[in-house]
Amino acid sequence: PTAAAMMKKSSSLPGIMMLGCSKPKGNDSTFGKKNTLGFRLQHGAIDLHFGGPSSSEALNAAQLLRNPGWRQKAHASDALNRPASSPALEDVIPKNVRHPRVAPAWLKHDKQVLRYYGYFQEHVTESAVENSRYRQVSFMFFMEDGTLSMTETKVENSGIPQGQFLKRHRVPRDDGMGFIGPDDFRCGSLVTIYSRTYKITGCDRFTRWFCEENGLDVGEDEPMVEDRWQQSYKFNKTAEKGGLPITMQAQDAKIYCKFMSGQPPADTKMTQFLLNDGKVLRFKAFWDDPTLYGARIYFVVHYFLSNNTVEVNEAHARNSGRDAYPVLLKRGPLYKRNTANAYPGMLVSDGGLYMPEDLKVGESISVWGRDVVLYECDDFTQKFYKEFCDLDQLASRIDVSEKPLRHLKLAPPPHNGIGTEEDSLINCQMIQPKAHQQDLAKLMVLSGENLRFEAKCVNGEAEDECRRFVISYLPDTDRTAVYEMPVRNSGHMGGKFREKSRIKNPETGKYFSLQDLYVGNTVTICSQPLQIIRADEHCLQFLEARPDEFPWANPAACSRKLQPLFGEPELQDPTGVDPDLLKDLAASQGINLVDHEVITLLRAFGEDTADGQPVLNGPALMQAC
Numbered sequence: 001p002t003a004a005a006m007m008k009k010s011s012s013l014p015g016i017m018m019l020g021c022s023k024p025k026g027n028d029s030t031f032g033k034k035n036t037l038g039f040r041l042q043h044g045a046i047d048l049h050f051g052g053p054s055s056s057e058a059l060n061a062a063q064l065l066r067n068p069g070w071r072q073k074a075h076a077s078d079a080l081n082r083p084a085s086s087p088a089l090e091d092v093i094p095k096n097v098r099h100p101r102v103a104p105a106w107l108k109h110d111k112q113v114l115r116y117y118g119y120f121q122e123h124v125t126e127s128a129v130e131n132s133r134y135r136q137v138s139f140m141f142f143m144e145d146g147t148l149s150m151t152e153t154k155v156e157n158s159g160i161p162q163g164q165f166l167k168r169h170r171v172p173r174d175d176g177m178g179f180i181g182p183d184d185f186r187c188g189s190l191v192t193i194y195s196r197t198y199k200i201t202g203c204d205r206f207t208r209w210f211c212e213e214n215g216l217d218v219g220e221d222e223p224m225v226e227d228r229w230q231q232s233y234k235f236n237k238t239a240e241k242g243g244l245p246i247t248m249q250a251q252d253a254k255i256y257c258k259f260m261s262g263q264p265p266a267d268t269k270m271t272q273f274l275l276n277d278g279k280v281l282r283f284k285a286f287w288d289d290p291t292l293y294g295a296r297i298y299f300v301v302h303y304f305l306s307n308n309t310v311e312v313n314e315a316h317a318r319n320s321g322r323d324a325y326p327v328l329l330k331r332g333p334l335y336k337r338n339t340a341n342a343y344p345g346m347l348v349s350d351g352g353l354y355m356p357e358d359l360k361v362g363e364s365i366s367v368w369g370r371d372v373v374l375y376e377c378d379d380f381t382q383k384f385y386k387e388f389c390d391l392d393q394l395a396s397r398i399d400v401s402e403k404p405l406r407h408l409k410l411a412p413p414p415h416n417g418i419g420t421e422e423d424s425l426i427n428c429q430m431i432q433p434k435a436h437q438q439d440l441a442k443l444m445v446l447s448g449e450n451l452r453f454e455a456k457c458v459n460g461e462a463e464d465e466c467r468r469f470v471i472s473y474l475p476d477t478d479r480t481a482v483y484e485m486p487v488r489n490s491g492h493m494g495g496k497f498r499e500k501s502r503i504k505n506p507e508t509g510k511y512f513s514l515q516d517l518y519v520g521n522t523v524t525i526c527s528q529p530l531q532i533i534r535a536d537e538h539c540l541q542f543l544e545a546r547p548d549e550f551p552w553a554n555p556a557a558c559s560r561k562l563q564p565l566f567g568e569p570e571l572q573d574p575t576g577v578d579p580d581l582l583k584d585l586a587a588s589q590g591i592n593l594v595d596h597e598v599i600t601l602l603r604a605f606g607e608d609t610a611d612g613q614p615v616l617n618g619p620a621l622m623q624a625c
Contacts, residue, residue, distance in 0.1 A: 109143030114207045116141070116185045118200045119225065130228045137165055137198065141182060146170055148180055150193075166193070182211065187219035201225075269307070276305035281384060283359060284315070284376040286400060287367075298400075299328060299372060303359060310334040310354060312367055329367060336366060357389060362396030375400050420502070438477075446476040451539040453517055455530040466490050469497060469530055473517055478502055480512050482525055498526050514543075518552050520595030535596075540603065552596045555604035559624050561597070564589045566622050576607055576615030 054062075064070040099107070116139040124130050137152050150166035171180045174192040184191055191198050202221035203211075211218045226234075238244060281303040288296050302311040312329040316322050336352035354365060364373045375398035377385075385391040412428050415421045422436040453471040457464040468485040480503045486494030502511045506524050516523060522531045535543075540553070547554035562571075565585050570577045579598050586593040605620045 105146075106144045112143040112210070114141040114143065114182055114185070114210065115139070115204045116200055116207065117202045117224070118191070118198045120196055120198045129232070132227065133229055134225050134227045135160075136224060139185065139198075139200075140168075141180075141185070142168065143182075146179060146181065183216060186217065187221055189219070272308075273306045279305040279380075279384075281305065281356065281359065281381045282378045283361070283374045283381065285312075285365075285372045285374045287370050287372045301359075301365075301372070301374065302331075303354075303356065304331065305356065308333065308353060308355065312372070334365075334367065338368060356384075360391070360396065361393040362398060373398070443476050449475050449542065451475065451514070451517075451535070451542055453519070453532045453535045453539065455523075455532045458522060458529050458531045463491065467492060471517065471523075471525075471530065471532065472500075473512075473514060474500070475514055478511060478513065480525075482530070515550070518550075518594065518596040519599055533595075534599075540599070544600070544603075552594060553600050555600055556624065558597045558600050559605075559621050561591060561593070562586065562621070564591065571618035571622065573618060576609070577618050578613075578615060582616055 067073075117136070118139060119134045119136045122133050122135055124132055135152060137150050140149050140151070142148070147168045148166070148171045149164075149168035152162045152165045154162045171193055172178070173180055173184070174195070180191070180193070185200055185203070187200055187202055189200050191200060201224055203218055208218055283301040283303070285299045285301050286296050287299065288294070298315040300313045300315050302313070303309075304311070309331050310329065310333070311327075311331040313326040314322070314328055316324070316326065334354045336354060336358075359365065359374060361374050361377055364371045366372075377393050382393050385393050412425055415424050418424070420436065423433070426433040426436060451473045453473070455469045455471055457467045457469070466487055467490060468487060470483045470485060472481045472483065474480075479500050480498070481496075481500035482498035484492065484494050484497045503525060504510065505512050505516055508516075512523070517532060519532050519535055522529050524530070543550045543553035544555075547557070551557045562582075565571055565582075568585055570581060570585065579602060582601075583593055583598065601616055601621065602614055605617045605624065606614050607617050609615055
């Protein structure tokens with residue numbers, strides 16, 4: 001074998017190449033280059049490397065490339081040669097930016113996020129500072145796919161892992177009915193997510209605009225609550241940055257240092273005393289005692305401008321039942337918050353001294369635990385606040401006048417039927433009842449009078465149509481009695497139908513009076529409707545003698561009632577008008593003319609015809625009116 005064959009690797013291992021002892025391909029010892037030109041019959045010289053000659057299209061393209069603006073010129077010429085027609089939507093809008101007619105949610109609400117703010121309460125154990133804390137979270141609802149994520153605002157040195165609180169995904173409702181959507185969030189409402197309840201307190205401006213445009217009520221924003229740790233944290237940060245005002249002890253220490261350094265400042269207290277000595281603001285106030293059997297107590301509050309001290313005196317009324325010790329608070333400084341020292345000499349925080357700008361009519365001040373409401377001030381106080389504070393105190397004045405008391409009166413019990421109702425009522429009004437006093441003047445003037453009316457039964461029963469009754473009314477005692485007249489073969493025995501007594505009218509609930517009894521009226525006595533058809537002569541004369549009390553027995557009043565009928569030819573007839581025709585004419589004009597009024601007119605202006613029929617003299621009636 002040759003040396004080259006011996007240098008080859010074994011072929012027992014497939015894929016292993018032989019050693020690189022052979023010459024590289026395309027490499028010879030001459031290092032010559034191949035010819036690129038050749039000659040062919042009827043063609044001449046040919047470039048063997050680049051192929052044949054260029055085509056006419058290639059030559060035209062090369063000619064166009066010499067001019068840089070050949071593309072614009074080509075498009076302009078095409079636009080001139082193009083036929084005048086509206087371009088299609090596919091030719092104007094590229095395919096990758098076209099919108100469908102009904103946009104899906106992921107396209108319509110792309111990058112639209114609703115942001116809500118809220119918090120949840122967490123229990124804290126083994127802590128002397130707090131027993132629970134409020135953790136503020138932000139809800140972000142992505143409209144494109146209905147997912148929800150929650151983040152918690154990071155607080156410095158809180159010791160709590162904060163930030164991403166809930167990963168973005170579709171959150172199911174607590175009741176298992178679907179997933180949480182925008183309609184589940186409303187300011188002031190509670191939302192339960194995975195067995196934890198959150199309180200929604202607000203939302204951003206885009207969320208509020210979006211909900212208003214879609215008809216969703218998100219409510220009003222609520223202030224974020226703060227727990228005890230957050231309040232102390234803010235207070236400490238403010239104190240570290242020097243945001244708290246200096247205390248009165250520190251101010252006194254500064255003044256003392258100035259005295260020690262030989263720079264005595266101006267005495268502000270003396271200056272205030274000299275400028276405001278004798279100037280006192282006077283307010284009227286009240287306090288509602290919340291204790292058992294407590295009442296409203298009125299005070300007079302004096303504020304001394306010379307040294308900012310307050311005096312509160314009680315304003316007792318005459319016979320108020322209170323001791324004559326009016327001083328509730330002697331003159332001295334009044335603090336908004338009162339504290340007590342554990343031992344003498346201990347420094348206390350300033351409770352906040354009440355200044356003139358803190359006293360406003362219509363608002364309350366704290367006087368050692370009592371909320372005293374200022375409701376009025378005097379003229380000097382009104383003028384002082386108007387000049388120095390530009391405040392109208394009388395505009396907020398409160399009316400404290402007490403409304404008159406109205407005591408409820410118990411209604412008397414119903415009459416049990418024993419004795420008269422007046423006697424039973426006196427037993428309810430007096431411990432030792434007295435006899436009911438009768439109207440002696442009425443009893444003496446009308447004693448012995450008996451007014452009788454004839455009536456018939458109108459209950460609709462055929463067997464009772466022939467029954468006749470006499471209603472007897474005694475005006476001296478307002479008692480009424482009913483007697484039935486005996487009628488042959490009527491089947492009813494004549495005699496007393498209703499005993500003489502005061503009878504109540506079931507229609508009005510009051511006792512029958514003489515104004516309820518007139519011809520043509522129907523009264524109900526003993527559950528029987530009785531229509532009065534006539535009255536005796538004495539009764540008619542009795543009623544006509546008192547025309548002011550009984551207008552249907554007054555001829556002048558009855559004639560004035562018929563004034564709309566004076567133009568009718570029947571009333572101008574000198575021969576007279578029939579009473580039934582007169583009632584029909586009155587009914588046609590809407591005039592309710594009762595039978596008793598017709599009787600009154602006949603007695604005053606009536607005449608008898610040749611055949612004995614009563615008629616009404618129309619001219620005499622019109623002349624009387």
